Amino acid sequence: MTETPPPEHGLDHASDHASEARADERPSWFDDKRNAHKLFWAVVVLCAVLFLADAFYHKHVVFDFENWFGFFGLFGFSVSFALVLVSRELRKILMRDEDYYDR
Amino acid sequence: MTVEFPPGLLLILGAIAVPLLRGRARPIYMLALPLLGIYQLILLETGSFGTVSAFGFEMTHVRVDRLSLIFGYIFYIAAAIGVIFAWHSDDRIEQTAAMVYAGATIGAVFSGDLISLFIYWELTAVTAVFVIWSARTKRAYGAGIRTLIVYMLSGMLLVVGTALHASETGSIAFEHIGIDSLAGVLIMLGFGIKCAFPFLHNWLQDAYPEASVTGTVFLSSFTTKLAVYALARGYAGTEMLIWIGAAMTAFPIFYAVIENDLRRVLAYSLNNQLGFMVAGIGIGTTLAINGAVSHAFAHILYKSLLFMTMGAVLYRTGTAKGSELGGLHKTMPWTTGFCIVGGAAISGVPLFSGFVTKSMILTAAAEEGYLIVFLVLLFASAGVFHHSGIKIPFFAFFAHDSGKRPKEAPLNMRLAMGITAFLCIAIGVYPAPLYALLPFPVDYVPYTTSHVVTMLQLLAFSALAFATLQRFGLYPPELRSTVLDFDFSYRRLLPWLWRRLEAAGMALHGLAWRGLEVGSARAIRAAQRHHGPRGILARTWPTGSMAIWAAALLGGALLVYFR
Numbered sequence: 001m002t003e004t005p006p007p008e009h010g011l012d013h014a015s016d017h018a019s020e021a022r023a024d025e026r027p028s029w030f031d032d033k034r035n036a037h038k039l040f041w042a043v044v045v046l047c048a049v050l051f052l053a054d055a056f057y058h059k060h061v062v063f064d065f066e067n068w069f070g071f072f073g074l075f076g077f078s079v080s081f082a083l084v085l086v087s088r089e090l091r092k093i094l095m096r097d098e099d100y101y102d103r
Numbered sequence: 104m105t106v107e108f109p110p111g112l113l114l115i116l117g118a119i120a121v122p123l124l125r126g127r128a129r130p131i132y133m134l135a136l137p138l139l140g141i142y143q144l145i146l147l148e149t150g151s152f153g154t155v156s157a158f159g160f161e162m163t164h165v166r167v168d169r170l171s172l173i174f175g176y177i178f179y180i181a182a183a184i185g186v187i188f189a190w191h192s193d194d195r196i197e198q199t200a201a202m203v204y205a206g207a208t209i210g211a212v213f214s215g216d217l218i219s220l221f222i223y224w225e226l227t228a229v230t231a232v233f234v235i236w237s238a239r240t241k242r243a244y245g246a247g248i249r250t251l252i253v254y255m256l257s258g259m260l261l262v263v264g265t266a267l268h269a270s271e272t273g274s275i276a277f278e279h280i281g282i283d284s285l286a287g288v289l290i291m292l293g294f295g296i297k298c299a300f301p302f303l304h305n306w307l308q309d310a311y312p313e314a315s316v317t318g319t320v321f322l323s324s325f326t327t328k329l330a331v332y333a334l335a336r337g338y339a340g341t342e343m344l345i346w347i348g349a350a351m352t353a354f355p356i357f358y359a360v361i362e363n364d365l366r367r368v369l370a371y372s373l374n375n376q377l378g379f380m381v382a383g384i385g386i387g388t389t390l391a392i393n394g395a396v397s398h399a400f401a402h403i404l405y406k407s408l409l410f411m412t413m414g415a416v417l418y419r420t421g422t423a424k425g426s427e428l429g430g431l432h433k434t435m436p437w438t439t440g441f442c443i444v445g446g447a448a449i450s451g452v453p454l455f456s457g458f459v460t461k462s463m464i465l466t467a468a469a470e471e472g473y474l475i476v477f478l479v480l481l482f483a484s485a486g487v488f489h490h491s492g493i494k495i496p497f498f499a500f501f502a503h504d505s506g507k508r509p510k511e512a513p514l515n516m517r518l519a520m521g522i523t524a525f526l527c528i529a530i531g532v533y534p535a536p537l538y539a540l541l542p543f544p545v546d547y548v549p550y551t552t553s554h555v556v557t558m559l560q561l562l563a564f565s566a567l568a569f570a571t572l573q574r575f576g577l578y579p580p581e582l583r584s585t586v587l588d589f590d591f592s593y594r595r596l597l598p599w600l601w602r603r604l605e606a607a608g609m610a611l612h613g614l615a616w617r618g619l620e621v622g623s624a625r626a627i628r629a630a631q632r633h634h635g636p637r638g639i640l641a642r643t644w645p646t647g648s649m650a651i652w653a654a655a656l657l658g659g660a661l662l663v664y665f666r
Contacts, residue, residue, distance in 0.1 A: 021506045021507075043567050047560075047563045053560075057556060058552075058553070059557070063474060066557075073560035073564040075564075076561035079481075080485050080569065083357065084577070087357045088577075091361045097585065
């Protein structure tokens, strides 16, 4: 991916500033795939800790279901997962070419 | 000391000098105006002034109370931040329009009657469109025109509703209106257009991402939050708004997941955040109204922060599309950091502003027993974290390396982002000063173990969902695309229907014309046969023709009367 698309907003100065990657630059911490895996497992561990935290405090709730063990975590995970999968399907119906309205 | 000067007028009249100033003087002057405005608000006492009687109605130009004051403060703050962010800009049209736009919004907030409100309402519409046009692109031009038409519709609804309301109640005072009368419904729809109610929302996603780097920052703060103020003033406790608000929180996030233009993603999440405020207004308890108003306050800050970070990216790289970006954290670390702060604030991460405001609305919904609404708002909270808190920073600054190595944002942009990021954190860490400004006394403690842990669970697990989907390649990649929304109906469907109608009309017209030609030719031939030189009725025997006509008339009379 080195091709630079034309600036969208008439920002002719923008392309002057957006220089390309140099061969001798130092890779960032995020470039290493192993670190991405570390991050993933860090999130997993964080979730596990937060899930178990439900055992150690009194939940102040209005609805009964909020008291289910780990409700907010499981709810958050499942709706986010569903959100993305539904959106993927929506794309099949709603996605058009970039210049759809400009033609 | 008398400070009884209409607050909005300060910026509107002050803007006259903006195009005349050159160099550094202009931004300095433009920054001084909103700061002076904040100083004036501090000195203003509650009450009203500028009362004029006209046409038998009492117009109150300025009404100062707790609700108008808090919106006044945040709009001035937003204007000041916008000026700093645009410090480098030499676009005098955009800057003048933006100043008048901010002033008109503030004027509208302090309007004590519906006619003053209407005048400022229209002024915000026109100036906002000028800000959109200032991008000077073909797309911005088109989006501006469409937005103008929608805004004019809003103004029409407001003026017709006001006239009806005045004739029914005999008053034009802008107090609680409600939807018991047609007038109330019309005015609410007028507000609803600018608040981006479902199906009335699309001007927002259409126009805001087409404005300039600096213009969008102004746009994101004013119009929609003025509408939130107007709804809070006129329609607190209107149950329908709860459902409208809940719908608004939910549907835009599906679009936000698949939209490629990151500024458009932000426009969708703006729409989603408005939903929380509208739902809070609909619930209408003191806790809910406090929640809605404080959320508007916090929202203006973190939303303009997010638009500033994407603006900085656009400024430096020429694009804000997820498909073209990635890896920018290497050369734009400050902007990356500010974007993450904005994302944390909008997502309601504890210690950031969104947490201490949104949780009030969620708690109010639960306490009033709105089970479904509570679950929808919870879903929307997870969803907004998903696209604003993770997707935007991830695809712009991390993800796959685009190879772009833009310079860090200019100093003035970093300063504006830094101040705003600071405020997002300050409100989250120490919400007391914000709570003290709210319309009702606050008896709410955001930082309980229960609140903090449940919110962290919701967010961490939705981050886990994102990470899992990414890891297994299920997350929809950013693609160059247009995603059809409701604007399809008036950008494609209606014109298509119109063309079909036109074609049908032309066909019908041709058919009718042919019929007329053939018919008239036949009529002429028939007339010629009977009345022509050799026609039977043209003979010089009038008695004969008289008898025929008399017989025809009598026959006709017989048919008509003999029933």
